[in-house]
Amino acid sequence: MLVTGRELLQDAHKNNYAVGAFNVNNMEIVQAIIEAAEEMNSPVILQASQGGLKYAGVEYIAALGKLAAEKAKVPVVLHLDHGTDFDQVMLCIRNGFSSVMIDGSRFDLEGNIEITKKVIEVAHAVGVSVEAELGKIGGTEDHITVDAKDATFTDPDEAKRFVDETNVDYLAIAVGTAHGVYKGEPKLDFDRIKTIKGMLNMPLVLHGSSGVPDEAIKKAVANGINKINIDTDLRIAFADGIKQFLKENPDNIDPRKILTPAKDGMKEAVKEKMVLFGSVGRA
Secondary structure, eight states: BBBBBHHHHHHHHHHTTOOOEEOOOOHHHHHHHHHHHHHTTEEEEEEEEEHHHEEEEEEEHHHHHHHHHHHHHSEEEEEEEOOHHHHHHHHHHHOOOSSEEEEETTTOOOHHHHHHHHHHHHHHHHHHHHEEEESSSSEETTTTEOOOOOBBBOHHHHHHHHHHHHSSSEEEEEEOEEEEEEEOOOOOOHHHHHHHHHHOOOOOOOOOOOOOOOHHHHHHTTTTTEEEEOHHHHHHHHHHHHHHHHHHHHTTTOHHHHHHHHHHHHHHHHHHHHHTTTTTTTT
């Protein structure tokens, strides 16, 4: 069933676990995520980036997500990841997304508050939940690139002001992760997570989580993270499945047989994350 992000993440916030938000670009990825969620009896978030929407089309992604949610035995959120444009966010709301992210982190604090309030005014009026981001997370997410030198951790006092003025439903914070593939091991600021959680008392989001060591993820969840974004780990599982199949079956040209190992690999990757996040059996 399709539910709002607020509904899903308030329970995670109350019961100290995290829900995985997995990026989708095509049917096989959606199927892998939903099958994993059903087998683990876990709530789940299907999310599409602006790049994913450009690749597949917002109508296709929305139709896939809504159909998957309708048929699923577990609660499912359909979420826009890193919406940087007001019109793009509105397009996703019109197409039935139950949650959207407005990423105003490229603006100063006042500018970020202004665009977030503008989105929330519309989204909340039609029952759609909203995520925002405060601080700058390094790396590249589609066309958004933040150099390591420009990445800035979220200031707890600014976070409090931001939430008080916007009434945002959940907040992505910058605490040491980065988008994309890590060149070294990320060092997360767990004290910052704990401080922000204590001040805001609301669901917090961790971006750039693929490649973060399991123990660090567990500690981040224990300190207050409730939504964890995963994209790169699924891409790796997808590519590895196809490479291995074609290595063993170089003459096979059947897309169904080529894509099945990729789907199976992603499904296992999603199940592992659900165990790690503590969402198993929470549906």
